[in-house]
Amino acid sequence: MDKNELYSKIKEVLVNDFDIDEALITPEASIEEDLELDSIDSVEMIVKIKPFLNSKIEPAAFKSVKTVQDVVDILEPLTK
Template identity: 45%
Template sequence: MTDVNKEQVFAQVKDALVELFEIDAADIVPEAHLYQDLDLDSIDAVDLVVHLQNVTGKKIKPAEFSTVRTVEDVVDAVAELLKEA
């Protein structure tokens, strides 16, 4: 298994945020907080998890996403999942 490219994961997460929630791409930076900066709510977070599961083909446990606060946290969580392949 090759090393997971975090830039590619970030691009996928960014695309998902733009596509699903119509967030301005310029606002999506690694340190952006999902709830405060990007105005997501818990339902949006579930939608994001479902979308990422579909994109990655991996099952994401809600507990793995319970500590996610920033875009970078999402990227790290997805990258970890992909490493487990």
């Protein structure tokens, strides 16, 4: 899965499972400020994306995540 496909999956999860307006979801969107997701929501988002990954997610990798693009960049290598 390439970054564009992964971005689409993340966007789909955010719209369908978190009722976030699709117009708010951009690569630059802040997870906390723009999308108003707290740490528990972020964990739930990762759980919903996990079926698309081929490797285990390391929780420590998400300490630096701030934007939707950060999520894509961290998860994309795990789809291979």
